[in-house]
Amino acid sequence: MSINLTGITKTFGSYQALRGVSLQIEKGQFLALLGPSGSGKTTLLRILAGLDFPDSGHLIFDGTDVQHISARDRRVGFVFQHYALFRHMTVAENIAFGLKVRPRGERPNKSVIADRVNELLRLVQLEQFGGRYPTQLSGGQRQRIALARALAIEPKVLLLDEPFGALDAKVRKDLRRWLRQLHDEMGLTSIFVTHDQEEALELADYVAVMSEGRIEQIGTPDQVYHNPATPFVFEFLGHANRLTCRIANGKAAIGDVEMTAQLPGDSKPGDGVAFVRPHDIALQPPGTSQALPSRIRYMFTAGPGVRVELERLDNGEILIADLAHEQVQKGGFEIGQPVAAQLTQITVFPAP
């Protein structure tokens, strides 16, 4: 099912939670809504589900305005982190729930429901768990059952609000890969809310980055990561070094050094803000041209690499660089050592 949102606004009291959100999702796409706490992700998802209503704007599913169509009739399945399973029902009863509450004329008969439940239990790889109660399952198993319950109604759209938020990192990673596979196999259109950038970039076809009730940018993971439209998007998608600069001669002057950079569209001369990812800093011998004279202030092992804190000698600002262990060994780098920080990829925005 394709989804088209235009100009959606939502106010709670005097607080504007959504400030004109427009979004287009094609059938079969997997979209991640990514943003910090309070940016409006859940509010938007609830409006899509029909659990809440916008103050203005249009909500079109497959060409039909669904604003006044109830949640039940929208054929939308949802899984929320805190939308717990019914504790007094077995796993099988939980999955069957959405079918059993259908109006009499539309309700499948008992044996059809039982077959569907078994099929879904197989799909979420928990065949032998139908008779258990939710408290007898692990967190990851519970979320798989919540997903089976959402899929029971054969939704055309699947909405997920941080469904794996409470699970540990390993289970979370396994489940999200599995979810992506399920989405592809079932031909669903899915919208997934997360504040975890790694999860969004790994899972989705498109990522909509939200801030303060607006969409800052929408694009493929590659587009938002490599061509962020705003400083907010750059900083939200991973650690970023932020440096003041001047835009001149088609380059960015940082301190006294003119460097090649990705400049804003018009690249008008003036003050700018330069952003550099930690893995886009290379350490060179002191005195190297086109690099910032610095000193290694601190180093520590960070997962597969080494995180290096550099202090610029010209203004004392701190830069964070991520290097491979081999680079550190080969360079013989030590705390206190003078170096030159070469910025290999710089993205510049006009100064605010």
Ligand SMILES: Nc1ncnc2c1ncn2[C@@H]1O[C@H](COP(=O)(O)OP(=O)(O)OP(=O)(O)O)[C@@H](O)[C@H]1O
């Ligand atoms: N029912 C409500 N009444 C009043 N304010 C609300 C209500 N629901 C949401 N808000 C406010 O609207 C804003 C957006 O909330 P929302 O839950 O959509 O954010 P979010 O991006 O999903 O955040 P999180 O990642 O923390 O879940 C927040 O400031 C929140 O306090």
